Amino acid sequence: MLTLASLPVDILILILENLGIHQFAALSQTCHALYVIVSEYGWSTYIRSNPRPSYSLSNARAAWTPRVRATYDYMTDSAWTRPEFIARPLSRVWTTKLQPVLAISPTRLIVGAGSNLYSYKFGTSTSSSTAPPVMFEGAVSLLDKPERSRNITAITFIEDEGQDQTLDVGFHDGAIERVHLAITPLGPDEPHIMSFSRSKITPMPNGDFVESLSSVSDVVLALSSNGHARLSSVHSIDSLSFSRPTAILHTKKASGLPFDKLPSSAVYGLSRGPLNSPWGASPQIIVSGWFDGQVRCYDLRSSSRESPSNSDSGSNLSPLRPVLSLADRWSYEPIYSVLFWDIRSPSTGWSVHAPGNDPSPVYSVILESSRFFGVTQSRPFIYDFGPGVSLDTYPQIPHVRGIDNLKQKKGSNRATYHVLRYAHNSSGLCNEH
Incomplete structure (x- = not known):
């Protein structure tokens, strides 16, 4: 009698391409032969068919087996569906209200706030049951003169052979600088020493300040406050400039x-659709x-x-x-919280405020497979939908009563903080998460 296990391996591999995670799990429990096939070919096939791009998890995922990656993704999907997440501030409140920006690479997250750069390094873990940590590396000030403030308006990582220590930084005074961070670790449990070197880059025409910087490979795109766009090479000062759009939205x-x-x-933010949208x-x-x-x-x-x-x-x-527009029917003004939609079911969306319920716009966001990084006028924060998050996954925040409205949960939920969340199809009443 012909059985599934008796089929040639190349035929089985073709069958595996159409299976989901539940089918892979069931198939691997039927017999030893199919367990070996699923372990060797099945989980890697599933991962290729269901990519989960993530800068902060990329080094950890590279060390995980395909089965561990699939397990992590399944648990993350379940948390998104419920939804359940860990909400954590990444720093204490800043002394003044700022309009910060974020930049991310496979090695670190950079927060540009005021004239300072704050660096958070991504760690690794050996299994999906322990979340890869995010550690505060240090901060540097890019002030030219102490008495002259200069706010950062845009940052982007520049290709530097995988070191992720070189950035282009735009300022409100119209200046653009290339900054190279030098990071010296002192010990496993001690803060790092950060220093930097920088060089000037030709500013945008007419004294415009840069609203946005982005880079791919060795090409950098700069967008100015008055509608100019400049495309330049990392290795050359020659550039192309545009003042007329090719499309109006x-x-x-x-x-x-x-x-x-x-x-x-x-327009406060632009993005392309995710790979698996x-x-x-x-x-x-x-x-x-x-x-x-x-x-x-x-x-x-x-x-x-x-x-x-x-x-x-x-x-x-x-x-x-637009081919599709989404909005929270309870909000008639600029959004002071983060809104999530699944376009397959827009009415089931929900909104959540940053830890501390800061009454501020969320100025910059980065969404990955299981992590959402954001920053308000007061500090950066993260929502983590992945498994294995503990008190030590993110930087510890010393508690100061009455300063920033942070309320840490107790008992087994001490890894997260209280936040206000409500569903878009509800009465509009907020619930604490």
Whole structure:
């Protein structure tokens, strides 16, 4: 009698490509032969078919077996579904209100706040039952003169052969600098000594300050406050500059107004869709966050556009309408919390405030497979949906009564802090998580 285990290995591998995690787990328990097949081919096939890009976990995941990675992802998915997460501040409140920015690499998270850079290093763990730690490395000040403040407006990591210690930093005074961090560890339980060197980069034209910096390989894109874009090489001072957009993102799905008379609303964040999003992984999909509280999704391939304006502006550009808009019906002003949606079921979304319930916009966010990094005017924070988070996973925050409204949970939940959370389809009442 022909059995599954008696089939040739290459046939079994083809069958495994269509299985989910529950089927792999059941198949590996049927007999020793199939256990070996699943261990050697099945889990790695599942991981390739279900990628979970994550900078902060990349070094740890590289050391895990495919089965451990699949286990971690399954537990993370379950936590997202419930939802259950660990909420942790990453520092005490800063002395002044700031508008900080974040940058991330496989080695560390950098927080730019005021004129300072704060560095958090990513550790590793041997199993999915222990969360990889995040450790505070140190901070440096980029002040030129103590009496002259200069706020950081944008940061991005620059390719430096995997060291992740070189950044381009933009300032509100229009300056752009390339900063190289030098980190000297003193001991396993002692803080690191951080120093830096820097060099000036040609600023944007007309004294504009940089609103956004991003880099891929050896190319850096800088966007200015007055709408200029500059594309330059890390290794060359030559650059291309643009002052006219190739696409205008319209805020309405349907409107009869010419694009130069459209209601204005600032864009506070842009991102492409995740690799495993329901709409696919095309770089033509843009997700944007706006000052009016809306999250709008655009498909640059879409034909849903307005007619070109007949005004005197001389432009023949056609505004592109969003293909999907998401909003919290209980919020009619800029968002002071973090909102999550699954576009397959938008009505089941939910909102959560940062630890301490800081009444501030969340100025910068980075979302990974199991971790969400964010920063408000007061400090950086994280929501961790992964398993194995303990008190030692993130930096300890000394308790100071009456300063920052932090309330740490007790007993077995001491690894997390109280936060306010509510569902978008509820009565709008907040619940403590």
